[in-house]
Amino acid sequence: MFKNVLIAEDHEIVSKSLRSALTDLGITIADKDYVFYCDDAFTRVQKALRDGDPYELIITDLSFDEDYPKQKIAGGRELIKALKEIQPDLKVLVFSIENRALIANTLFKELNIDAYVPKARHDAKDLKLALESIYKNKKYHSPNLRQKEEYLHDFTPYDKTIVSLILDGKTQKEMSGILKQKNMEPSGLSSIEKRINYIKTALNISNNGQLIAYCIANKVI
Amino acid sequence: MFKNVLIAEDHEIVSKSLRSALTDLGITIADKDYVFYCDDAFTRVQKALRDGDPYELIITDLSFDEDYPKQKIAGGRELIKALKEIQPDLKVLVFSIENRALIANTLFKELNIDAYVPKARHDAKDLKLALESIYKNKKYHSPNLRQKEEYLHDFTPYDKTIVSLILDGKTQKEMSGILKQKNMEPSGLSSIEKRINYIKTALNISNNGQLIAYCIANKVI
DNA sequence: TGCATCCTTACGGGAAACCGTAGGTTGGTT
DNA sequence: AACCAACCTACGGTTTCCCGTAAGGATGCA
Structure with missing residues (x-):
């Protein structure tokens, strides 16, 4: 031993x-x-x-x-x-x-x-x-881990950045600028909109509050 | 003993x-x-x-x-x-x-x-x-309790209802209807808007995501 | 009764978010 | 070179949210 x-x-x-x-x-x-x-x-x-x-x-x-x-x-x-x-x-x-x-x-x-x-x-x-x-x-x-929960959506680093920015109180337009600064792609306002919408659809939720709640509950951020 | x-x-x-x-x-x-x-x-x-x-x-x-x-x-x-x-x-x-x-x-x-x-x-x-x-x-x-945190805002049962409704993905207009059903006052759309805004100002935040995060972190709901 | 105050609500303008469409770029295939 | 698929982005219309203003109602007080 x-x-x-x-x-x-x-x-x-x-x-x-x-x-x-x-x-x-x-x-x-x-x-x-x-x-x-x-x-x-x-x-x-x-x-x-x-x-x-x-x-x-x-x-x-x-x-x-x-x-x-x-x-x-x-x-x-x-x-x-x-x-x-x-x-x-x-x-x-x-x-x-x-x-x-x-x-x-x-x-x-x-x-x-x-x-x-x-x-x-x-x-x-x-x-x-x-x-x-x-x-x-x-x-x-350990067999004592709660296995059942399955991820409806895998948060990419990009997704996590977006969620963090929401938590910072940024608007989508501001996010676009910040992502451009960080050289993160895609940074277009439209792409951000679409990505957020995609995540929400995947998680079957309808607003940012729920998104944040989900991320916190699952320690995404 | x-x-x-x-x-x-x-x-x-x-x-x-x-x-x-x-x-x-x-x-x-x-x-x-x-x-x-x-x-x-x-x-x-x-x-x-x-x-x-x-x-x-x-x-x-x-x-x-x-x-x-x-x-x-x-x-x-x-x-x-x-x-x-x-x-x-x-x-x-x-x-x-x-x-x-x-x-x-x-x-x-x-x-x-x-x-x-x-x-x-x-x-x-x-x-x-x-x-x-x-x-x-x-x-x-116990002296080991984290004392410092002071509530910037005391969530009333009314506030908690609103936050819960946000978490349910309701729009403010829907909330108005639901509150009317529950006979909770005030139920006007305008009042709900103002209350949410008041809370956000009190907590010094700017969007619903942050509000939800705050509520979860402080076990308001 | 008259007046002040507080609260609720309606309304309207503007900002942000939502959502579909279409144009443009890239990279790979034939 | 031509084509295609995947992706990013710009644009416009609609909805929702934000926020100020003001009208109506209840309460309290002189």
């Missing part, structure tokens, strides 16, 4: 419980092996790497509460991205309250994580299975 | 940790004293009451994941309300990921809870303080 594991989790209660769960599995978690801030996690990994005793696995949450002094790395996503740059072979297990399959899949795809376990009713058992899987170099998708 | 405490928390990891934290404080948590479903919590309290050995305190989460078979009591709010009806003197400590002061205050006001502790960096210590406070019959507001 793993020897060097780091836990990045800002909720004390959860962190504590994770430690005892890992101890039960025969993994020793020293005081230096759990942190409450992303920045600390990064530092620890960096140091372990330099000391020639790198971590094999990090277990991390996705959302971290803000705190002062302001942290450089704000959340789990950014942390994983940063870690993969300095230690590409570091395994990553994400342990988060978020239980939408889509979110998890994105992480597997974009950040190449190794396991995703949602905090849920039987997460202790789930966690155990995940650890065993990734120890054998196998990815682990 | 408390003798009879019930824990309602659907995340196994958190539940486990809560138990050990309470044990550390000298509170015994038997297997019958923690549950993963609201319905079970209600049953336990009911039974304990009937057996003449009622609980003194319940520690409960707010949001519970859905599960099958479908539960009658869906969340912490409903649970607390139901419990207060059968045992008004039962003390309630809410332990939730939600850290907005406004949400907590509403619970103190409307459901007369005794303590609110957000899951956060130092929640173990926070929990301890809370338990000590309510044991002395004192309400406990």
Whole structure:
């Protein structure tokens, strides 16, 4: 089983419980092996790497509460991205309250994580299975993820930009100018109109309010 | 210190940790004293009451994941309300990921809870303080609540109806008709226009998308 | 009763969004 | 070179939204 594991989790209660769960599995978690801030996690990994005793696995949450002094790395996503740059072979297990399959899949795809376990009713058992899987170099998708939701529309980066601009309170005409500035194509007012209309049709909704609600609910932005 | 405490928390990891934290404080948590479903919590309290050995305190989460078979009591709010009806003197400590002061205050006001502790960096210590406070019959507001946010605008039931209608994709003209049907005043198209505009000005935003985003972020609807 | 104030509503002009059409560009095929 | 398909964009008409003005109604007070 793993020897060097780091836990990045800002909720004390959860962190504590994770430690005892890992101890039960025969993994020793020293005081230096759990942190409450992303920045600390990064530092620890960096140091372990330099000391020639790198971590094999990090277990991390996705959302971290803000705190002062302001942290450089704000959340789990950014942390994983940063870690993969300095230690590409570091395994990553994400342990988060978020239980939408889509979110998890994105992480597997974009950040190449190794396991995703949602905090849920039987997460202790789930966690155990995940650890065993990734120890054998196998990815682990928790069965507790809410699979059903299917995307009616795949938001492209272009779409996301448009939605963000709506959120900024821009008019379509203003968007056209902004997209031209950014050299994003297409930037014609007409194209923007049509794209928004296309998305709404795909999602079967009729106004911007619903569009925003949908995007927020599905963490599109 | 408390003798009879019930824990309602659907995340196994958190539940486990809560138990050990309470044990550390000298509170015994038997297997019958923690549950993963609201319905079970209600049953336990009911039974304990009937057996003449009622609980003194319940520690409960707010949001519970859905599960099958479908539960009658869906969340912490409903649970607390139901419990207060059968045992008004039962003390309630809410332990939730939600850290907005406004949400907590509403619970103190409307459901007369005794303590609110957000899951956060130092929640173990926070929990301890809370338990000590309510044991002395004192309400406990966690200092970790995000206090700053002040409402720029208080959404009246009328406002909420309008926002809901926007979310339903209705036009303002349709809203006028619907409000007339519901006998809600004012129902004139002009009044609706002005109200929406007033809210937007108050929130310093310029389109419906932002309005919806604000309402979702602040759980107005 | 008369007057002031507040609220609701109707109306109208202008801006933005919606929607179809048609012209233009690009890139690939024959 | 001719053709075609896919895409972007400009344009115009309609609807919806935005916003100011003003008329009508209710209330309170002198």
